[in-house]
Amino acid sequence: MIERVEAARKAGDSVGGVVRAVARNVPAGWGSPVFDKLEADLAKAMMSIPAVKGVENGSGFAGTRMTGSEHNDLFYKRPDGTIGTRTNRSGGVQGGISNGEPVTLRIAFKPTATIMQAQETVDRDGNIVTLEPKGRHDPCVLPRAVPIVEAMFALTLADHFLRHRALR
Numbered sequence: 334m335i336e337r338v339e340a341a342r343k344a345g346d347s348v349g350g351v352v353r354a355v356a357r358n359v360p361a362g363w364g365s366p367v368f369d370k371l372e373a374d375l376a377k378a379m380m381s382i383p384a385v386k387g388v389e390n391g392s393g394f395a396g397t398r399m400t401g402s403e404h405n406d407l408f409y410k411r412p413d414g415t416i417g418t419r420t421n422r423s424g425g426v427q428g429g430i431s432n433g434e435p436v437t438l439r440i441a442f443k444p445t446a447t448i449m450q451a452q453e454t455v456d457r458d459g460n461i462v463t464l465e466p467k468g469r470h471d472p473c474v475l476p477r478a479v480p481i482v483e484a485m486f487a488l489t490l491a492d493h494f495l496r497h498r499a500l501r
Contacts, residue, residue: 334475342472345449349384350475352482354438356490359425361433363493370429371436371493378485379440384474387441391424406432431493440482442474 334350341348364371376388396404399422406418406427418434425436452464471477 338473338475341444347444347446347448347470347472349386349442349444350473352440352442352475352478354440354482354486356425356436356486359431359433359436359490360497361431363490363497364426364430366429369493369496370426371431371489372424372426372429374493375436375438375486375489378489379438379482382440382478382481382485384442384445384478385440386443389439389441390426391437392422393424393439396422406434408432436490438482438486440478442478445471445474 337348364374372390375390379385379388392399392404404422406420406423408416408418411417416433418432421434421437423432423434424438425431425434447466447470449466449470454462454464456462
């Protein structure tokens, strides 16, 4: 990763990437099956971060290449008596509600738009102009994005904790 970012910087270009985020010990029962689905609120929070272009929960797009029998997270009783799933392909959320497994997300960040290469575009009147940025610009936002992803994840889970507590 470091080599790729450094190569983009030297070329006056930028690159994107993916942040993987995991929340462990999220209790079962947070979320709702329709309007306040946990994964929908997490996706909305992540999509609110600048440069985010995609959010994946659990197996995400890879799950489309599986059959239901391969993908299903069936519950079982562990030797310690707790209930869990063997695979967690659902990323800790089933039917919009946390299931007690780790909640997993992958967040896609686009390359930064401001690059140190001249780019031809048009102004609001349609006249051809050249963008030539000056100053310092990040060739990749990923290193700065990690704590933002963590904060948005935590805020969304805290919101669902309070909603869940209010229902009792």
